[in-house]
Amino acid sequence: MSAAAPPFRLEPLGAGHDRSAFECESERQTAYFRTVAGQHNDxxxxxxxxxxEIASERIAGFYTLSMFLIDAGDLPPELKPLRLPKSGYLPAVLIGRLARDSRFAGQGIGELLVVDALFQAEQAARHAAAVAVVVDAESDAARRFWLGQEFLPLxxxxxxxxxxxxxVRKRLRGPA
Ligand SMILES: CC(C)(COP(=O)(O)OP(=O)(O)OC[C@H]1O[C@@H](n2cnc3c(N)ncnc32)[C@H](O)[C@@H]1OP(=O)(O)O)[C@@H](O)C(=O)NCCC(=O)NCCS
Structure with a gap:
């Protein structure tokens, strides 16, 4: 017996995707995705x-990744055991935006997007090194979401x- 097909597929934004119907809880992220994301991607x-969503071809969520530099002096104390340089700038990957369409609430899409973003960031770090993944939370709710995804505040x-x-690597490996 074959396994059930997954209901969603994750892929790079392309010209064939319809961004106009996307709507999430954040007006800023909705506007960004509809009007700016295509240009930023290009x-x-x-x-x-x-x-x-494979059944409807509707976009359930999106995220963005960019190269980023983080000031070594800003790192939280939890990273001390990594013995990173104490000054200067260190390479990182930024999840600049991440949002899920409100019609897909309650289906674990936020977490699906985070895991895929971490996977892509880890792959990128194999080709151009990065010590961490960084996010900017645009609201208190977003901050709570990222804390729930094991991110540490600076x-x-x-x-x-x-x-x-x-x-990131530990999370992608899953429970031992
Ligand atoms: C934040 C957002 C992506 C969450 O998406 P979602 O599909 O509801 O998330 P999931 O259903 O996958 O939830 C994953 C976990 O996060 C938790 N969670 C979701 N939203 C949360 C919030 N606002 N505060 C705290 N925890 C939250 C869920 O309870 C769940 O926890 P659990 O695994 O312990 O049950 C979505 O609400 C959204 O797009 N918001 C607007 C844009 C935004 O704020 N993006 C954040 C980056 S700035």
């Missing part, structure tokens, strides 16, 4: 990925959170 400002920066690449 100009390599952000790499945009989408989750597509001291003195309310909205910026980080997950060291070591922890």
């Amino acid at each position: 100009k390599s400002i952000s790499a945009v990925y989408v989750a597509v 001291p003195g920066m309310k909205d910026r959170l980080i997950l060291p690449m070591q922890a």
